[in-house]
Amino acid sequence: MNEAAAYHALRTATASASAEGAQTVTRNLIELREISKVFGSGRDEVRALETVSLNIREGEFFTLLGPSGCGKTTLLRLLAGFEQPTAGQILLDGTELGGLPPYRRPVNTVFQSYALFPHMSVAENVGFGLEMHGVPWERIRERVDEMLALVQLEGYARRKPAQLSGGQQQRVALARALANHPRVLLLDEPLSALDLKLRKEMQLELKRLQKETGLTFVFVTHDQEEALTMSDRVAVMNAGEVLQSGTPRAIYEDPDNRFVADFIGETNLIEATVDAVGEGGARFRLASNVVIDGSFREGLAEGREVTLALRPERAGLTAPADGIVQGEVINMVYFGTDTLYEVAIEEVGVLHVRTQNTAGGIGEIGVGDAVGVDFLTDAVRVLRD
């Protein structure tokens, strides 16, 4: 199939897919099959992506989360067509995208720097994609108005990008990328340049836009909170690999490995040995010889050394005798809604415990007090590494 025909096929698929709307949420729109990307060669070789496989479903808000340099932006650039994979396939709706230049892909990008054309007005920026596709002027004009209304920038059509604030530029970039009716909207850390308050606003705004348009969003961020609050599903990346993907809840509550547990939220990592394996649960022996109950994971064998993850807010403070483990408060930080206690436990290390500052709480606990730490069986998760 030649490029033009493939492009036509992809664009026409848009119309039928968006007509079906939200019913087809579980269908895979994008399939990444064992994608690798290597930059440079010889001594300068950089392996940006290492056999990454991912499925992104139609209509979902999908987030690529990871620290800088983890390959998430490279993955996005492969989807946009700015880079070609060294190995592997990218399928959109079952059609291989390999070799298609960016201007033939039904995918649009919101860039981190916004990349608005400085010599064009807001209206010209938003209408640019349609103009490139030969859409008649009066139709472009309608669509531009429609898009500016969508991002609440009516009346800004004739301004130049330099006359807009950061948040407004962000909205123009969004409107410009959406005007083309893309099948997928790619967002490359679009909120990182905004201040905290504006970022929170834009998070809600993005979520609203995604719901209203029913579009598939692929969002790149290094901000774990942003990823958790906005996404339908998240893929956590590090060093060119996808470590875990799933719903925010699954990733937060049941991290697969140390990196995911540590990168997303706060966590206590506790070294232990498997003491006994039972049905639906297991017992673990800590360094202090205390035995605790925890969640079960396949492949656990008695005597194996494992790392346990325990979220600070899933643990509570008690009187020393009532706790599963005992220790001494060595530090506390007051956060308003809750308080973080650092509890030193002999031979185990320091456990972080977060408690809500609710009425009738646990009363006055101060640094130096002896306390017990209590937690439920399913709060203790076993990691794979």
Next chain:
Amino acid sequence: MATDAATVASGEERRARRREGWRRFVLISPAMAIIAAIMLIPLGLMLTYSFLESGRYGGVVWEFSTEAYIGFLFERQLDESLAFTDSYIRIFGRSFGLSFATMAIALLLAFPAAMFMALQPPKYRAILIFLVTIPFWTNLLVRNYAWILLLRDFGLINNTLLNLGLPQLPLMYNNFAITLGLVYSFIPFMVLPIYASLEKLDWRLVEAGQDLGANRLQSLRRIILPLAKPGIIAGCILVFVPSLGAYITPELLGGGQRLMIGNLIQLQFGASQNWPFGSALAFILLATVLLFLMLWAWRAKKRGEAAALREAAVG
């Protein structure tokens, strides 16, 4: 009371402003002095000379005369009547034509070169800039003689053609040779400003354009060219204006047969011994160039307004 305070304040303010103005004058005066010394005084001298009578053996006679300007358009007949002559205008026309061709060809060659340079890794760019400026290290005269060696009837090119059994080409003493020489001499002035504007161009904008559906040609036309426009305009002016006044290249490669303004002016101070006419020619050239630049600026402004109108139609 209140009004008194206001007057005092404004008086104070006035004095502060006067001090500020005086300081500014002191700061810019050295620059002004240099401009006066190297630009205004010679220009004033030239303007004065152009309104004097020419001396018999060169120099000027201090008597007011508009003869030099009349002589540009008219020839004095034996009976002292004036007859229109277009020979000088033709030389001006040829100069403008050749300079425009030089500018256009230089632009067509320089843009891709500048683009290539701007797309290289930074460590190679410095080398490429150096390569572009290398011809400046050799004397212009020597470079033009080098072209003569290449272009003349039994030069390198024609000898090669003859040895291959092909006919000789008339490469010298024509407009082709002059244009070639001028393009060669002035092309760095086109490459460098265009390179400067492309080098600071944000290539992410080009990516954004492609992402939105612009192919290579559309990216060039709608994004790269508009953003490189300041460099292109600077380059065009830097090539066109010195081409107009070029002297050595038309003299050597045009063989003195095809005069350009520069040669004509030189003649007045040399063989013709007519300093006022030479000064007048220089002034007419200056005025014409300024007129063209003003027309250009005016048209650009108009086009800007047209773009604003179109924008209004879209928005």
